[in-house]
Amino acid sequence: MESHAYTLHTALARRGHHVHVFTSPLVNNSSDQPESRTSSSNYPRIHCHEGEVGKWRRNKAWELFDEENLHEPFDVIHLESVARPHRLARNLKNLSVSLHGIALESLQSNIYQDLTRNPHEPMSPAFNDSLYGVVSKVLNEIRFFHDYNHHVAISDSCGEMLRDVYQIPRRRVHVILNGVDENDKEHPQLYKAFSKLIAKHHHVYLIVVGTGPWENRYKELGPRIRVLGSMSSFELTAFYNAIDVFVNPTLRPQGLDLTPMEAMMSGKAVVASRFPSIKDSIIVDDEFGFMFSPNVESLLEASEEVVREGPKRLARRKRTHKNMQLPCSQQARWHWHMKDC
Incomplete structure (x- = not known):
């Protein structure tokens, strides 16, 4: 239970x-x-x-x-x-x-x-x-x-x-909003989009939380990708505070994943699939983040928009997110971190 x-x-x-x-x-x-x-x-x-x-x-x-x-x-x-x-x-x-x-x-x-x-x-x-x-x-x-x-x-x-x-x-x-934990096919989508992104922007880093068969594939992308494995709830809190933007490229529209809410409570912008469950319940305003169609090209385009905004603009979004009162879960998906040049 x-x-x-x-x-x-x-x-x-x-x-x-x-x-x-x-x-x-x-x-x-x-x-x-x-x-x-x-x-x-x-x-x-x-x-x-x-x-x-x-x-x-x-x-x-x-x-x-x-x-x-x-x-x-x-x-x-x-x-x-x-x-x-x-x-x-x-x-x-x-x-x-x-x-x-x-x-x-x-x-x-x-x-x-x-x-x-x-x-x-x-x-x-x-x-x-x-x-x-x-x-x-x-x-x-x-x-x-x-x-x-x-x-x-x-x-x-x-x-x-x-x-x-x-x-x-x-x-x-x-x-009643709740959370689900689904294993789906977003790994290839994120892998392909991020491999193209880091080829153009050398100050962008991807940090993957969790374990699974894609761990070694992510490591093939080089030193700007870190796979941290499973994390405790205490470690996740510190992790959310360290990243600049949270990416949730799910391909399953059913249910509602609470991890974007968790990131938003930490003041982070969210990049998420444009599904009704996310658009209507989480990213209800453009200030909360970026949305993309569930394909590599659209995810890459949204990621490029994040890079163009830069850390200073992302930091200004934090005030909006801090005003939200949302429940937390104990799960995490994928995140990427951007440093100043």
Whole structure:
């Protein structure tokens, strides 16, 4: 169970609500773990299904829920999207669902990712198969989503899709910004764009946070690229304060990545893909950063604009960002740092 979810459940319990949480086994049974607090009405009661620690088994959790619901029916039931099989949820009353990406957003994501393919390269059979599967899922979602009493979308764009395409009544759609961590295909895009950028501007540096198969490829670009590996939340705070601009070249429009918000709270300009979830919820003003279409040429053009502005102009943006009050996450993606000549 994620920390922000437990914080929400605890806040509800402290307001007098009887909150039950059905989840996977927790890491350990130390006094800091929530299940040790179930005797107090100030905390939610945690029901962990059997099995491996941290491994979600949906059917096992539903068995625990059914047993508790039979003993004393719940007034309100909330499901995360990963726990909402329609065959199990369709008969529940007073049900609200948090949607961490819907099928229509997945279809949009697949389209954007295929656009990065060279026009002379054949379309992969797997992509063709995924299109068929996603379109079928969109139709199924449109049909059964109306059975849910309330829908909680984690981005403004997802909320608009639920209202305008899925035709869910406006009063039943609620937008609560949240974060996601997706592994996608932005590495080649960033690699190609930055290799062209440093060929023209010798005072620009790229700093990559995280680990993965692209680590060695980035190092091939030379001494102006640093791959720092994984970082703790304390280290990330210092890191955000050290960089000039944050780059988030995601190719997945669904959900909402909180890392740009984290950078903005540190007073940094953001360079991000022009997706509705980002344009409508994060970079709502040009002063907050730069946007680009999800391709190498557009990312390079936005990066060139950052270089033309220079560190002094970027520093002036800091006052705007500092006025924002946004939540932080514990994730980071890619950043690049520019020094004075």
